[in-house]
Amino acid sequence: MKRRQFLNAAAAIPLLPGAELWQLAAARADDGDAKQVFSRVRPGDAAWPSEESWNKLGRAVEGRLIKVDSPLSACREAPESPACHEVFKALRNPYYIGDHVGLTQTSGWVGAWTSRPSVYAVAARKTDDVVAAVNFARENKLRLVVKGGGHSYQGTSCAADSLLVWTREMNAISLHEAFVGRGCEEAQPPQPAVSVGAGALWLAAYEAVTTRGGRYVQGGGCTTVGVAGLIQSGGFGSFSKKYGLAAAGLLEAEVVTADGVARIANACTNPDLFWGLKGGGGGSLGIVTRLTLRTRELPQFFGAVVGTIRAPSETAFRELIARAVSFYADRLLNAHWGEQMRFGPGNKLEISMVFQGLNQRQAEEVWKPFREWLAASPRDFTVEPPLRIVTLPARIFWSAAFMKMIAPGAVVADDRPHAPAGNVYWADTGGEVGHVLYAYRSAWLPVSLLREKERPRLVEALFESTRHWGMSLHFNKGLAGAPAEEIAAARDTATNPAVLDAFALAICGAEGPPAFPGVKGHEPNLNAAGRAASAVTKSMDKLLEVVDEAGSYVSESDFFEPQWRRSFWGSNYPRLAAVKKKYDPDGLFTVHHGVGSEEWSADGFTRLGPG
Numbered sequence: 001m002k003r004r005q006f007l008n009a010a011a012a013i014p015l016l017p018g019a020e021l022w023q024l025a026a027a028r029a030d031d032g033d034a035k036q037v038f039s040r041v042r043p044g045d046a047a048w049p050s051e052e053s054w055n056k057l058g059r060a061v062e063g064r065l066i067k068v069d070s071p072l073s074a075c076r077e078a079p080e081s082p083a084c085h086e087v088f089k090a091l092r093n094p095y096y097i098g099d100h101v102g103l104t105q106t107s108g109w110v111g112a113w114t115s116r117p118s119v120y121a122v123a124a125r126k127t128d129d130v131v132a133a134v135n136f137a138r139e140n141k142l143r144l145v146v147k148g149g150g151h152s153y154q155g156t157s158c159a160a161d162s163l164l165v166w167t168r169e170m171n172a173i174s175l176h177e178a179f180v181g182r183g184c185e186e187a188q189p190p191q192p193a194v195s196v197g198a199g200a201l202w203l204a205a206y207e208a209v210t211t212r213g214g215r216y217v218q219g220g221g222c223t224t225v226g227v228a229g230l231i232q233s234g235g236f237g238s239f240s241k242k243y244g245l246a247a248a249g250l251l252e253a254e255v256v257t258a259d260g261v262a263r264i265a266n267a268c269t270n271p272d273l274f275w276g277l278k279g280g281g282g283g284s285l286g287i288v289t290r291l292t293l294r295t296r297e298l299p300q301f302f303g304a305v306v307g308t309i310r311a312p313s314e315t316a317f318r319e320l321i322a323r324a325v326s327f328y329a330d331r332l333l334n335a336h337w338g339e340q341m342r343f344g345p346g347n348k349l350e351i352s353m354v355f356q357g358l359n360q361r362q363a364e365e366v367w368k369p370f371r372e373w374l375a376a377s378p379r380d381f382t383v384e385p386p387l388r389i390v391t392l393p394a395r396i397f398w399s400a401a402f403m404k405m406i407a408p409g410a411v412v413a414d415d416r417p418h419a420p421a422g423n424v425y426w427a428d429t430g431g432e433v434g435h436v437l438y439a440y441r442s443a444w445l446p447v448s449l450l451r452e453k454e455r456p457r458l459v460e461a462l463f464e465s466t467r468h469w470g471m472s473l474h475f476n477k478g479l480a481g482a483p484a485e486e487i488a489a490a491r492d493t494a495t496n497p498a499v500l501d502a503f504a505l506a507i508c509g510a511e512g513p514p515a516f517p518g519v520k521g522h523e524p525n526l527n528a529a530g531r532a533a534s535a536v537t538k539s540m541d542k543l544l545e546v547v548d549e550a551g552s553y554v555s556e557s558d559f560f561e562p563q564w565r566r567s568f569w570g571s572n573y574p575r576l577a578a579v580k581k582k583y584d585p586d587g588l589f590t591v592h593h594g595v596g597s598e599e600w601s602a603d604g605f606t607r608l609g610p611g
């Protein structure tokens with residue numbers, strides 16, 4: 001391809017989805033113009049670092065360089081062996097996965113990606129290890145990838161033929177009574193905070209801040225999600241309607257940028273980088289080594305409302321959806337209430353809501369009209385299991401010991417011999433452990449849909465969507481109804497401003513058990529995947545008939561999202577792209593549908609812009 005043709009093609013690049021970009025790159029490379037193409041180095045290439053170079057890196061990181069192997073290798077050789085059987089059993093334990101350098105919490109996504117280990121990994125313990133790895137990758141033109149909790153649905157924390165920085169052991173946590181960011185001495189009052197190593201899991205942060213410290217930090221709902229990945233996603237927890245976006249609670253980060261410099265980013269020092277880290281998406285701007293997050297007063301109580309309601313007919317189900325939507329709009333759209341209602345096929349509504357700042361009597365009072373309405377129509381609806389409201393002291397909500405004692409069905413313990421007693425995860429996230437995704441889509445629903453005039457359209461769209469697949473409304477992942485100061489804080493992040501006036505994030509997805517292509521007897525079920533993907537698409541398309549240009553949550557979204565820049569960041573994208581250009585002009589940090597990834601082939605190895 002001639003240079004002029006190439007420039008014309010390059011101008012069109014942002015409009016093309018990833019796979020087409022990859023073909024375009026390949027075409028260019030075939031076209032004799034290869035010297036203009038910047039490609040990263042793979043094993044077997046002449047420029048792949050020598051054994052001695054790797055050894056030198058190993059010495060620089062004090063022996064923490066690992067030649068990566070995957071437990072799946074045993075399976076590829078002997079898929080029916082007891083050893084392989086054990087591996088697939090263990091793939092249902094998120095702590096087993098999290099402790100393995102070669103695994104990720106999502107095993108793959110049919111038609112999109114499969115989890116593949118890196119060639120080498122630096123199991124970083126300190127910032128200098130990360131600096132050494134970043135410099136080595138840049139100087140040797142390697143594909144660099146970062147993994148914390150390993151929960152990416154998009155496969156952005158793994159890449160074949162790459163060098164991995166694995167932050168698992170950077171998990172120190174310390175509490176501050178009066179934290180002031182570096183350079184912010186004149187600008188900000190001291191405030192209570194917690195500093196967390198980038199590889200820490202949220203449960204460890206909650207254990208330190210809430211169980212032991214009696215305070216609150218805004219993080220994620222899933223206990224095994226990594227702190228750094230979630231903050232860079234924007235991040236929502238069950239109580240985000242009260243405490244806002246997790247990223248908005250970030251006070252300071254230490255981050256190693258592509259030039260190998262460890263920088264402080266806060267509101268006063270490198271504020272542009274700071275803003276980009278808050279919701280700009282993990283793995284795109286640098287490697288975060290430490291985060292400091294504000295902590296708040298802990299409310300006295302947390303609680304939950306759970307139950308399932310079945311309607312005997314489509315007419316009754318429409319009525320149930322209408323009543324649930326009105327009840328939500330009138331009584332629950334405020335800082336007390338979060339989590340989900342799932343409208344399912346089979347005319348079923350599953351309620352799993354949580355609340356904060358209310359006691360048992362107050363919560364019962366809120367739900368009284370809805371329960372009375374249900375009781376008044378006993379022939380229409382079956383409520384099984386019955387609606388239960390439970391309240392517990394907020395301080396024990398994340399205490400593994402208490403949860404195992406008082407709600408043994410709600411948590412699952414790490415079942416490995418000698419596992420730390422505190423390793424638990426919520427039972428209702430168990431289906432996601434090691435899963436293979438068949439489809440996943442999300443959309444922020446504007447609060448205007450709850451206006452009385454608009455509600456019938458929303459109800460009909462929800463009803464229609466359930467004719468194809470289940471649709472969950474995650475109320476805590478939209479900020480409408482949150483306190484004004486939390487909405488203002490979220491506005492000062494890179495997250496799509498659509499979150500600010502969304503009452504919920506609608507999520508529709510499908511998955512199967514752990515599976516890997518090429519491992520006989522453990523391969524993804526392509527038929528089931530195809531059917532589910534088609535149903536999920538139809539279901540979400542029905543709901544989107546009532547939303548114009550819906551935004552989507554970067555970390556819980558469709559791998560194939562064609563409008564990903566608008567969808568994930570909306571009007572913030574140009575500013576985020578400028579931060580990327582400033583701190584990583586050569587694209588060392590490239591992930592699928594991350595900021596600036598439009599300049600790279602789908603596998604992140606070939607630069608599509610002028611070299």
Ligand SMILES: Cc1cc2nc3c(=O)[nH]c(=O)nc-3n(C[C@H](O)[C@H](O)[C@H](O)COP(=O)(O)OP(=O)(O)OC[C@H]3O[C@@H](n4cnc5c(N)ncnc54)[C@H](O)[C@@H]3O)c2cc1C
Pocket residue numbers: 105106145146147148149150151152153156157167198199220221222224225226227228229230232233234235236237281282283284286287288289429432433555556591
């Ligand atoms: C079971 C499950 C439950 C979830 N629940 C929630 C939830 O309740 N709320 C919510 O908001 N989201 C939730 N998510 C989404 C989750 O927040 C994101 O996927 C998040 O990015 C995961 O972070 P991680 O460190 O665990 O994952 P990883 O896969 O390790 O990382 C995710 C991304 O961040 C990058 N990254 C990781 N560490 C660093 C670092 N130190 N520096 C720079 N980049 C880094 C990775 O390269 C990757 O691109 C959930 C996901 C799963 C699978």
